[in-house]
Structures are given as structure tokens and as C-alpha cells.
Amino acid sequence: xxxxxxxxxxxxxxxxxxxxxxxxxxxxxxxxxxxxxxxxxxxxxxxxxxxxxxxxxxxxxxxxxxxxxxxxxxxxxxxxxxxxxxxxxxxxxxxxxxxxxxxxxxxxxxxxxxxxxxxxxxxxxxxxxxxxxxxxxxxxxxxxxxxxxxxxxxxxxxxxxxxxxxxxxxxxxxxxxxxxxxxxxxxxxxxxxxxxxxxxxxxxxxxxxxxxxxxxxxxxxxxxxxxxxxxxxxxxxxxxxxxxxxxxxxxxxxxxxxxxxxxxxxxxxxxxxxxxxxxxxxxxxxxxxxxxxxxxxxxxxxxxxxxxxxxxxxxxxxxxxxxxxxxxxxxxxxxxxxxxxxxxxxxxxxxxxxxxxxxxxxxxxxxxxxxxxxxxxxxxxxxxxxxxxxxxxxxxxxxxxxxxxxxxxxxxxxxxxxxxxxxxxxxxxxxxxxxxxxxxxxxxxxxxxxxxxxxxxx
Numbered sequence: 046x047x048x049x050x051x052x053x054x055x056x057x058x059x060x061x062x063x064x065x066x067x068x069x070x071x072x073x074x075x076x077x078x079x080x081x082x083x084x085x086x087x088x089x090x091x092x093x094x095x096x097x098x099x100x101x102x103x104x105x106x107x108x109x110x111x112x113x114x115x116x117x118x119x120x121x122x123x124x125x126x127x128x129x130x131x132x133x134x135x136x137x138x139x140x141x142x143x144x145x146x147x148x149x150x151x152x153x154x155x156x157x158x159x160x161x162x163x164x165x166x167x168x169x170x171x172x173x174x175x176x177x178x179x180x181x182x183x184x185x186x187x188x189x190x191x192x193x194x195x196x197x198x199x200x201x202x203x204x205x206x207x208x209x210x211x212x213x214x215x216x217x218x219x220x221x222x223x224x225x226x227x228x229x230x231x232x233x234x235x236x237x238x239x240x241x242x243x244x245x246x247x248x249x250x251x252x253x254x255x256x257x258x259x260x261x262x263x264x265x266x267x268x269x270x271x272x273x274x275x276x277x278x279x280x281x282x283x284x285x286x287x288x289x290x291x292x293x294x295x296x297x298x299x300x301x302x303x304x305x306x307x308x309x310x311x312x313x314x315x316x317x318x319x320x321x322x323x324x325x326x327x328x329x330x331x332x333x334x335x336x337x338x339x340x341x342x343x344x345x346x347x348x349x350x351x352x353x354x355x356x357x358x359x360x361x362x363x364x365x366x367x368x369x370x371x372x373x374x375x376x377x378x379x380x381x382x383x384x385x386x387x388x389x390x391x392x393x394x395x396x397x398x399x400x401x402x403x404x405x406x407x408x409x410x411x412x413x414x415x416x417x418x419x420x421x422x423x424x425x426x427x428x429x430x431x432x433x434x435x436x437x438x439x440x441x442x443x444x445x446x447x448x449x450x451x452x453x454x455x456x457x458x459x460x461x462x463x464x465x466x467x468x469x470x471x472x473x474x475x476x477x478x479x480x481x482x483x484x485x486x487x488x489x490x491x492x493x494x495x496x497x498x499x500x501x502x503x
Contacts, residue, residue: 057360058353061345062093063276063462070412073485073496078412081467085274086223086390086458087416089254091338092276098341099278099334109333110302110324124333127340128323134343135268135285136259143285144323145336149250150175152269152284153217155326156246157183159294164213167204167243169197170424171224171380176217176248176269177424183215190428193381194230198237205241214243220252224422224429224456226362226390227381228252235264246286250274254460255358255388257351260286272339276346276461281335292321300328346461354461358389361459361468365391368472374398374479378429378454389459392420394430395479400453401494406483409496411474413467416456417494426454 069077082090102123107116109124128143137143146152157179160166166180169188186204191197201216208214216238221228231247238245246267249258253270260268267286273279296303296319303325306318319325346354366383369375374396379385395403404417419426432452457471486497 057357058349060357060464061276061349061354061461063090064093064096065090066462066464072412073409073498079466081411081413081470083457083459083463083467083471084414084416085254085460085463086226086251086420086456088273088279089276089460090462091278092342092345092462094345095277095338095341099338102334102337106333109331120333123337124331127336130340130343131283131285134258134347135283136261137285138261140288141260141286142288142291142323143283144291144326145331145339146269146282146284147280147332148175148273148282149173149248149269149271150179150282152282153246153248154179155284155297156215156267156269156290157181158297159290159326160215161213161290164215165208166215166217167201168217169200169219170428171222172217172219172422172425173223173248173250174421174423175250176219176246177422180217190380190425194233194385198230198233201234202237202241205238205243208241211242214238214241216243216245217248218245219248219250220258221255221388221390222380222422222425223251223390224392224420224425224454225379225381225385226251226387226458227379227385228256228387231265232263239264244287251388251390254346256355272335272342275339275342277338277342278335281332281339283339288321291323291326295319296328297326298328302331303328349461358460361463361465362387362389362391364465364468365457365459365472369393369475372476372479375475378426380425380429389463390456391458392426392429392454392456394454395475398478399494400455401489402483402487403478404455405487405494405496406478406485407471407474409487410478410484411470413471413474415471416458418453420454420456427452430454 068080070080071077105116105119107120109121132143146155153176160183165184167186167188168177171190188200188204191200218234219229220231235245244266247265249268249270252258254275258268269284272281303319304317305320308316310316369377376394378392394400400417404415407413407415487494488497
């Protein structure tokens with residue numbers, strides 16, 4: 046009996062309608078199949094609700110702020126109401142600011158640009174590069190990968206207690222790993238940071254699409270996330286939280302919108318008075334459609350109910366983990382162990398397979414889209430694979446023959462729009478590939494493992 050049959054009597058919500066759910070793709074072995082999008086951790090498909098809302102607004106598209114025309118005023122109201130919707134979605138406190146950016150990466154680079162000059166930043170080596178790398182102008186302490194949530198808290202407490210000199214400090218931590226899907230003890234880490242006089246920013250890129258994120262309840266100082274992982278189109282993101290550092294720093298970008306007053310000096314040059322609101326860091330014409338799409342996604346997830354979404358996703362997580370556990374050659378990667386709570390992100394390696402070769406076969410022979418590589422979290426994946434942190438390994442297919450060991454892994458990820466059939470097909474495909482091998486020959490081309498179109502079927 047399959048895990049799906051066994052769970053058929055459970056009361057679970059249906060998948061949320063997403064774009065692309067009926068798209069078909071060709072198979073190298075012949076014919077077509079409905080595409081199974083299982084790369085949500087990179088970019089989730091846009092919700093149909095979001096797309097419909099954007100399409101309804103599109104004829105009323107107009108410039109925002111300071112425009113006298115009706116469409117400009119309508120667009121301005123839409124933009125600022127979207128800010129209020131996001132603030133409500135995140136449980137922002139009185140005085141918190143919601144700043145719209147391009148992505149999580151942009152949000153964290155913005156925060157890195159406004160931290161005090163003498164700030165010390167603490168970041169785990171397990172972070173995505175978006176939160177690992179922006180702190181170039183600060184003193185950074187990189188913390189080793191913990192093996193339990195309790196160890197994560199203990200490691201942070203020791204590092205904060207030992208810092209010299211005692212001054213402003215910032216902790217950066219993920220809410221859910223983009224490699225293992227494991228949930229981090231955010232509330233406990235926030236308490237530890239504040240007990241030692243530090244602030245904390247939560248990278249919620251992988252958490253916000255799967256679980257409720259409440260700034261006040263978690264007691265974090267800032268939250269960053271991306272629209273394209275929250276079932277909205279590309280090109281928009283959010284940084285939300287405390288206003289003081291943001292108001293005290295020079296604007297992230299200098300230009301129109303960020304400036305409140307600009308005047309020429311008698312002797313030349315200009316004097317500028319910058320806004321103290323979120324506009325201070327939103328120079329230029331904003332991505333109104335991107336902002337509105339984030340707000341629409343926030344409303345859609347809230348209305349669907351996170352309790353329902355979490356329950357269904359856990360059902361899919363259990364189905365994938367149960368299926369992979371039946372294949373001895375598969376090793377699932379984990380920091381905190383099998384019992385750790387997690388979202389729909391699972392990475393693994395297959396004994397005897399190059400990870401890029403395996404991912405290519407899933408795509409070409411089964412119409413399943415997963416991801417292979419180091420997932421912009423190189424130190425973490427190398428730690429999980431037991432390789433030397435200095436050992437060569439890049440995202441993408443190495444110059445190796447299919448079947449050779451690689452320093453990469455395979456990641457399957459899913460969420461609110463994933464139907465049961467996609468998970469069933471994925472589990473079946475893994476078992477068939479391990480048991481029977483690929484049906485086609487593959488080669489490396491421009492850094493990617495691809496079917497060899499000149500070769501015959503095996």
C-alpha cells in the first residue's frame with residue numbers, strides 16, 4: 046500500500062491553484078508528460094490568484110507617489126495598502142518599517158549597508174549565500190554548523206559572551222534551511238541574542254511560504270524574504286522590522302523618492318534631506334506590480350489557512366521521506382536528524398550516481414524538475430557530504446562521467462501548489478532509476494548534464 050493510499054482518509058486541503066499546473070514537456074524517450082515542478086525552494090510557481098489580481102490591476106497601471114492623475118493615485122494607494130498587508134502578514138510591531146526590495150538577497154544587502162560601523166555580525170556557516178555573504182564592511186564571526194537546535198543556541202550564546210569589544214552586534218539566521226528544510230529555533234536564538242545585547246535578522250525566504258512568520262511573537266528585529274518563493278512573480282522582496290538603524294543610515298540608493306528636499310548650495314553642490322520613512326531606502330520608481338503580487342500572495346496564504354497548508358505539506362514530506370527510506374542507496378542530508386521538523390525541502394545523494402546525472406534523468410525521462418548542486422549554500426552542503434570545506438565543488442555538473450561521485454547533491458522541494466501525483470511520480474522515478482538505471486546516455490554540456498541527443502536509447 047502506498048503512503049498516499051494509507052493517508053487517503055485524512056482530511057487535507059487541496060493544492061492551491063498555480064500557474065503552469067497543466068504544462069506538458071517532452072520526454073527524451075518519446076511522448077509528453079505534465080511537468081512536475083519540484084524546485085519550489087528556488088522559485089515557487091505563482092498562485093493563480095496572484096496572477097489574476099495582477100491582471101485585473103494592469104489596465105490601471107500608473108506611476109506612484111506625487112502624481113495628480115487618477116491612475117497615479119490609484120497605484121499609490123495600491124502600493125501603500127500592499128505595505129500594510131505585508132506588515133499585517135508579518136505581525137509587525139508599532140514603529141516597524143516595511144521596505145520593498147528586489148529579493149531576500151537585496152534585503153540583506155540593504156541591512157548590511159545600514160549596520161553601525163563598529164557592528165559585529167554573527168552568522169552560521171549553514172546559511173544561504175544571501176545571508177552569509179553581504180556583511181563585507183562589518184566584523185564577521187562565522188559559527189560552525191550545529192548538529193542540534195540546542196547546540197545552535199549554545200554556540201551563539203558562547204560567541205556573543207566572548208565578543209570583544211562589547212558593542213553593537215547582529216545575528217543573522219535562517220528560519221528554514223534551503224538545503225535540508227529543517228526549522229531553526231528562531232525564538233530561542235532571538236532570546237539569546239537579546240540577552241547579550243545583540244539584534245537578530247531572520248532570513249525567512251524558505252520559512253514564510255510554508256509557515257506563519259510573526260515578528261512580534263518570534264521577537265526578531267528584522268525579517269527578509271522574497272516574492273518569488275512566496276508564490277509571486279520574480280523581482281520583489283521585503284525587509285521589515287526596526288526603523289532606527291534604517292533611519293540613521295545613508296540611503297541604500299540615492300535618488301528620487303528617497304530625498305525629501307534637495308537644494309543647491311551657494312558655493313556649489315547640493316544639500317539633501319532624506320526621508321525618515323521606508324521611502325528612504327526605496328529610491329527610484331518602485332516595482333508596483335511586484336509589490337502588489339506579494340501582498341496578494343500574503344492574502345491568499347492567510348485565507349487558505351496556514352494550519353491547513355502545513356498539514357498537507359507535512360503529509361507530502363512524510364510521503365517523500367518514506368519513499369526515499371525504501372531505497373538503501375539514497376542518503377538524505379540532515380543537520381538535526383530524522384525527527385527534526387522541516388518544510389518541503391529535502392536534499393539527498395544517491396550511491397553510485399553523479400547528482401547532476403540523476404537530476405538530468407529525472408527531467409529528461411520523467412518530466413520532473415528538481416535541482417542539483419550546492420544550492421548557494423556551499424559550506425553547508427560540503428559539511429553534510431563530509432567533504433573538506435576547501436575541496437573543489439561548484440554548482441552545476443562537474444566535468445565527470447555520469448556515475449562518478451560528485452560533490453553536489455539533489456534537492457526536491459514542494460509546497461502549497463504541489464499535487465499528490467507529482468510526489469508519487471518522483472518517488473517512483475527514484476526507485477526505477479536506482480533499480481534499473483537511466484534509459485538514455487548523458488553528457489556534460491556548458492556545465493550541465495544533458496541527454497546525448499546523438500546517442501541511442503539504452
